Amino acid sequence: MSNVPSDLKYASSHEWVRQEDDGTVTVGISDHAQDSLGDLVFVETPEIDGTVEAGEACAVVESVKAASDVYAPVAGTIVDTNSQLQDAPELVNTDPYGEGWIMRIRVDDPDALEELMDADDYEHFIAEEDEG
Structure with a gap:
């Protein structure tokens, strides 16, 4: 079973979000996602000061797979x-x-975080995805 910390929010595309004290959010990919990808060999991060829309591809992770x-x-x-x-x-x-x-x-609309899944919802989501 994947590690799913309860203090984070999750997107259906398998990113996690941690709200920081300064109002920003830290983003990464979930344990489930990294495990599915296998050993990563390259990560392309986005440009600092660039703007992103929710759901927009903004970084790339490459594995041996x-x-x-x-x-x-x-x-x-x-x-x-x-x-x-x-x-x-x-x-x-x-x-x-x-x-x-x-x-x-730096989030445009802090209320948008409420649209993401909590840990319980994300665990349920990945269990259903694995079954399908």
Whole structure:
């Protein structure tokens, strides 16, 4: 069973969101997503100061199996990216909710976070997806 921290929100495209004290959100891919992809060999992060719309592809993770888009779970401005991933993309595999974060977004509408799934909903979602 995948690790699904209860303090995070989740998108149906398998990104997680952590609300930070400064009003930004940190975004990465879930343990379920990194496990499905396999060993990551490359992460392309978005441009800092770029704007993204919810659901827009804004980063790419490549594994030995495939390349996969990472989608912005909320609309906003990219304020930071994880530069460690350039030299150590495997951090997404080893610590997806910590050192393996991908980007930070200053959210346009904080209420948009309420549209994301909580941990229980996300666990149910991935269980149904795995069955189908």
